[in-house]
Amino acid sequence: MFELELLRPESAKPYQKFTYQSYRNVIVDGTIPTEKRPLLIGAHVNQQPIGLIVVAREADQTEAKLTSLFVQESFRKQGVGTGLMKYALEVVRAGGMTNVKVEYYALPHIQEFERVLEKSGWNRPAVYSHYYRFELKNLESARWMRRIRVPVGYRAIVWNDMPKEQLGEMAGLQEEGYLSYYDPLWNEDKIAGTCSCVLLEGDTIVGWSIIEQHMPDTLLYRTLYIREAYRNLGLGLVLAAQTSKIGFESTVPYCVIQIVLKNEQMQKVARSFIDPLCPVVTEYRRCEWEEGRER
Structure with missing residues (x-):
């Protein structure tokens, strides 16, 4: 016993x-x-x-x-x-x-x-998000990655080439939908600086994508953020394409991306761009215990 x-x-x-x-x-x-x-x-x-x-x-x-x-x-x-x-x-x-x-x-x-x-x-567990894991070599057949280009007036820069001070200015933005884990310097030691990307218009940061590396063989696509004033211009796909190119050209074999179930826009992205890459999909669940709740 x-x-x-x-x-x-x-x-x-x-x-x-x-x-x-x-x-x-x-x-x-x-x-x-x-x-x-x-x-x-x-x-x-x-x-x-x-x-x-x-x-x-x-x-x-x-x-x-x-x-x-x-x-x-x-x-x-x-x-x-x-x-x-x-x-x-x-x-x-x-x-x-x-x-x-x-x-x-x-x-x-x-x-x-x-x-x-x-x-x-x-309480009953609920699905919060899905994790998609795929081989980066599968991007070779992704025509959208090569078709989507950076528009005139904008430029994409690898994370390591950006001044840290300028990235730090984006921390804690008071914008709709901004969350703490979007902060460019959050969990900084895990950011893969050669695979993450910043999109600029002139010298103004428009958005960024953050890739983390917790294991040698896998890149974790943590977040993609577009500034509020630049949304609905298709720049999210531009940034995604640039980040995908960088990942494809790296020596890392796998990529993982988390997509929240309630994010309808990203669900559409998953169906159009990620599903054709033959990913292994894993549910990420949440559950809660509450004192005094009838069970």
Whole structure:
């Protein structure tokens, strides 16, 4: 029979392998203030760790985000995951938090995780976006990429050739539809500067496309943004074509692009320009637990 335990940084070390690599040092860091530490619940059999759930507190202390839930394969389908989840929600509730969110890829075997969510009283998962992964060599047959050219009066420049100070001026623009992750210097260390692109009219920045590289063999198409005054001029497709050319000419074999389900314009782009590239499509889902909601 397994046992559950609320962990502290000093007792979490044996459980490090049960969360993402990027979080393993975080869960054992005793210098993080108590109110900012992630919630850790461990499962063990005869003092041997078999599972872990990690819940990160949001800044306002009323909401949280489920970071990871992992159970050793030989102990799955024995109620360990559901036990960890229910215990974590009890601690969340006792701490005054009323909402927990989780986002995840709908990869094979995700049904097991979603059964845990259902048994623990979470809302029904919903598709937020789709990730399209394709081989960049498939762009060779994309005639639109060569047909769409930069209009007279405009120019496209590779990210690394732009002054950082000028890019920084675009941070926090007060424009319709502008989100924080559009900021040119957000997550700067992951930007692939030789593959990202800036579109200018004269010396004025009109828009930009940001490509990130988290793995050597894959480019992540993070965002494409056109300034509010320049929208509905077809410049989004111009920027997309220029960025695609740069990616095609790189030595990186794969590209991934995320398209939000509610973005109807980008859904049309996917059907016209991405579907012919034979992508592998993966759903990205969101789910939510709310205190006091009827289930």
